[in-house]
Amino acid sequence: MTSSAxxxxxxxxxxGVIARAEGPRPGETATGAGRRLRAALLAAAALALPGCxxxxxxxxxxxxxxxxxxxxxxxxxxxxxxxxxxAAALAGRQVLSAGGTAVDxxxxxxxxxxxxxxxxxxxxxxxxxxxxxxxxxAVEAVMFLPRGRSAVPAGADRPAAVPLMARGLxxxxxxxxxxxxxxxxxxxxxxxxxxxxxxxxxxxxxxxVSGPLLADPTAQGIFGRAGGGPKQAGDTMVQAELAxxxxxxxxxxxxxxxxxxxxxxxxxxSRIVGGNLTLDELRAALPDLLAPLEVxxxxxxxxxxxxxxxxxxxxxxxxxxxxxxxxxxxQGEARxxxxxxxWRARGGDPKALVTATGxxxxxxxxxxxxxxxxxxxxxxxxxxxxxxxxxLFGTGRVVPGMGFLLAAAxxxxxxxxxxxxxxxxxxxxxxxxxxxxxxxxxxxAPIGVAGPAALQLLRALPADAALEGGAPGTARTQLAAxxxxxxxxxxxxxxxxxxxxxxxxxGAVDQ
Numbered sequence: 071m072t073s074s075a076x077x078x079x080x081x082x083x084x085x086g087v088i089a090r091a092e093g094p095r096p097g098e099t100a101t102g103a104g105r106r107l108r109a110a111l112l113a114a115a116a117l118a119l120p121g122c123x124x125x126x127x128x129x130x131x132x133x134x135x136x137x138x139x140x141x142x143x144x145x146x147x148x149x150x151x152x153x154x155x156x157a158a159a160l161a162g163r164q165v166l167s168a169g170g171t172a173v174d175x176x177x178x179x180x181x182x183x184x185x186x187x188x189x190x191x192x193x194x195x196x197x198x199x200x201x202x203x204x205x206x207x208a209v210e211a212v213m214f215l216p217r218g219r220s221a222v223p224a225g226a227d228r229p230a231a232v233p234l235m236a237r238g239l240x241x242x243x244x245x246x247x248x249x250x251x252x253x254x255x256x257x258x259x260x261x262x263x264x265x266x267x268x269x270x271x272x273x274x275x276x277x278x279v280s281g282p283l284l285a286d287p288t289a290q291g292i293f294g295r296a297g298g299g300p301k302q303a304g305d306t307m308v309q310a311e312l313a314x315x316x317x318x319x320x321x322x323x324x325x326x327x328x329x330x331x332x333x334x335x336x337x338x339x340s341r342i343v344g345g346n347l348t349l350d351e352l353r354a355a356l357p358d359l360l361a362p363l364e365v366x367x368x369x370x371x372x373x374x375x376x377x378x379x380x381x382x383x384x385x386x387x388x389x390x391x392x393x394x395x396x397x398x399x400x401q402g403e404a405r406x407x408x409x410x411x412x413w414r415a416r417g418g419d420p421k422a423l424v425t426a427t428g429x430x431x432x433x434x435x436x437x438x439x440x441x442x443x444x445x446x447x448x449x450x451x452x453x454x455x456x457x458x459x460x461x462l463f464g465t466g467r468v469v470p471g472m473g474f475l476l477a478a479a480x481x482x483x484x485x486x487x488x489x490x491x492x493x494x495x496x497x498x499x500x501x502x503x504x505x506x507x508x509x510x511x512x513x514x515a516p517i518g519v520a521g522p523a524a525l526q527l528l529r530a531l532p533a534d535a536a537l538e539g540g541a542p543g544t545a546r547t548q549l550a551a552x553x554x555x556x557x558x559x560x561x562x563x564x565x566x567x568x569x570x571x572x573x574x575x576x577g578a579v580d581q
Contacts, residue, residue, distance in 0.1 A: 139249060141167040149447035150565030150577025151175055152548040154190070154510065155269055158182040159567075159574040161257050162445055166577070170249040173201060175445045176453040177239050177251070181258035181316070183441060184235065185309060186266050188475055189275035189463050190441040190510070193315060193327075195477035196234035197440075197457035198380040200362055200494045200506075201245045204450040204557065207501040209364075209374035209494050210245065214238020214357040215487070216460055216477040223346035228465040230345030230476035232355045235457075236324040241357040246451050255320045262473070263313035265306045271572030275439070276300035279462050286343075288468040289475075311473030328352045336472065343467035345476045362494075363387045363420060365394070367527045371504055373495045375519070376456070378413060378420050382489030385410035385516035386523075387424045390493075393524035399542060402524070403517035407432045410489060410516070434513040438462075438478070438488040442508030442548045444565065450556035454506040456490035456515075491515040493523055502555030510571075511545035518545025526551055533566045546571040 136142040141164045149172060151162040162179035170178075176199065183191035191197070196216040202209045216231035223229055243251050268276075276283070276293055280300040284290045292309055295301055318332055326332045333352045340347040362374035365387055373390060376383025389406030397405065409423040411432030423429075438460045446452040461478040468475055480487040489512070495505040505526060509518025521540025525531040526549075531539065533551045541547040545568075552563040567573035 138169045139253065143167065143169045144448070147448050147560040148577055149175070149445065150550055150563060150575065151179065151443070151445040152550060152565040152567045152573060152575035153179055153183070153443045154271060154441045154546065154548065154567075154571060154573040155183050155187040156574040157186040157261065157266060157269070158443070159576050163576040164257070165249065165254065166445075166447055168249065170254075170447075171246050171449060172445045172447040172451040172453045173242060173246045174249045174254055175447065176443060176455055177243050177247070178254040178257060179443055179445070180239055180455065180457065181255050182261065183443075183457065184474070185258045185262045185312065186269060187272055187441060189272055190439050190459060191235075191457040192459050192464060192477065193235050193312070193474040194230065194233045194464055194469070195457065195459040196231075196238055197455055198376050198490050198492065199242050199453055199455035200374055200376060200492055201242065202374075202452040202494045202496050202503050203246050204501045204503065207496070207498045209362050209496060211360045211362045211377055212238065212242045212245065212357060213360055213380065214241065215379060215490070216458065216480070217351075217355050218480045219351075219482065222482055223348075225341070226344050226346035228344040228467060229479040229482050230340055230347055230465055231460055231479045232347060232351045233327070233477060234355050234357060236319055236327050237355070238357045240324045241359070242453070252320045255316060259313050259316035259320060262309040262316060265308040268301045268303055268305045268307050269572055270303045273301065273303040274572070275462055279466070283463050283466050286467045288470060289463075289466065292468065309473050311471055313473070315472045315474060328355060332472075336469065339469050339471060340476060342470055343465070343476065345465060345467070363424060365391050365424060367394070367495060369497070370499050371495050371497050371527060373493055373523060373527070375493045376490060379487065380456070380490040381410045381413050381487070382456070382491035382516045383493070384413055384420045384423060385489055386491045386493055386519040388426075389517050389520035390524050391424050393520060394528060399517065399521050399540060402520060403514070403542070404431060405429075406516045406520060407434065407513060434486070434489065437486055437512045439512075440488045440490055440510045440515060442492065442510050442546070444506040444508050444548045444550045446503055446506060446550050446552070446556060446563070448560065450501070450503045452494055452503045452506050452550070454492040454494050454508045456492045456508050456510070458488045458490060460485055460488065489513060489515050491519040493519050495523060495527055497555060500555055502558060503552055504555055505552070506550045507547060509541065509545050509547040511543065514543045514545040517542065518547045521545075522547055522549050533564055537566055537568060541568060546573070548573060548575070
């Protein structure tokens, strides 16, 4: 079993950060410094609250209201969330209501999707997230894509990607959280243990691949009906073994999946289902903290996109740049796909590809499924994520005794990496959040991010109209926008989910 300190030490690759408190100024007593610090903290807290709210408005019910960490602790403006799964949206909103940050809400919602949308999001998979921190006036990219294999492992008939979901969400949690990691994981564990209702989105994914998926006896026990065929929307789905794995992660820490009891069990059981993961690969797999790709917008705004290897972010950045130059949606989409194809073919500087013209046209065809999530909070912190299993239901086989599907290894056979796409717009001078977008939809995911973002930021279309006009075809977009920034005027903020999908958007005021 790994310790909590060990988990944090090995969570992900990032430069060291040192925090320090300011001491007394020359000639100032310690008492005076303490008074100055208290006054500064009170002033900063008051400025951080949107509109004309006061500190007491965080929980106006006082001692008689719910305690911090319980839904209802925050009253008034909460923030917002949009995801491709209703239960995940509710989990995230509950965290915002309990006083958590957008980072906390994203972690809780993502873990919930591993239970309620395992076709696209899973402990055996991974993803990538952008985080805007108004204190830093900057966006960071937390990258935890399911890792490829150097070669097809001997004896593996369904090679699995190296999972990074749990470690990646722990890395995300280190950015700007206020609630304990274990607390955010618990709702997903309970849903898995006591059952969850099959959503429309999961039912549609089950219908698409029910034949090969239900050929696996363990998958049949989870996703199949007793009388035959896949579960339908509204059916109850219980995942006791997954609950056990989530419980172990909650108690022992995410490092246990990579260098502890869970890691050794996964090495052994992955061979049973043809994934053939090794302990060395699990131990070496770490998330990365990278600088995003950024392009200019209007009025001093910047738009940050996921960087490669999440090259859907590169495609979205190139599409946005084309739209900023006057291209229409179709032309922007073509420019974005050409940039992503060029990077996959020869690598190079992705920033140069964002503005490159004359690239050969490209079509990717069938790509792995993904799922998106966006959330923001009353502090102005915002998160935008895209997740994948590198195939619908990954390898299609559930790890015995552990209850989760393995993601398919990219670059082997016909499995390509997905075009994971997400973006956050912000104003560095105002330290303000402006917009977040994430999209799924195979090769149209990048334009599902760039199109609505450009129509909202550059042409001032309302968020719902920008989504409708900017996300063509199979793109399914989750969008959040604050027209007057956050911190700022929360009454001008909203979250929107694509009505053609099965997602839900929730926020932003709790009375």
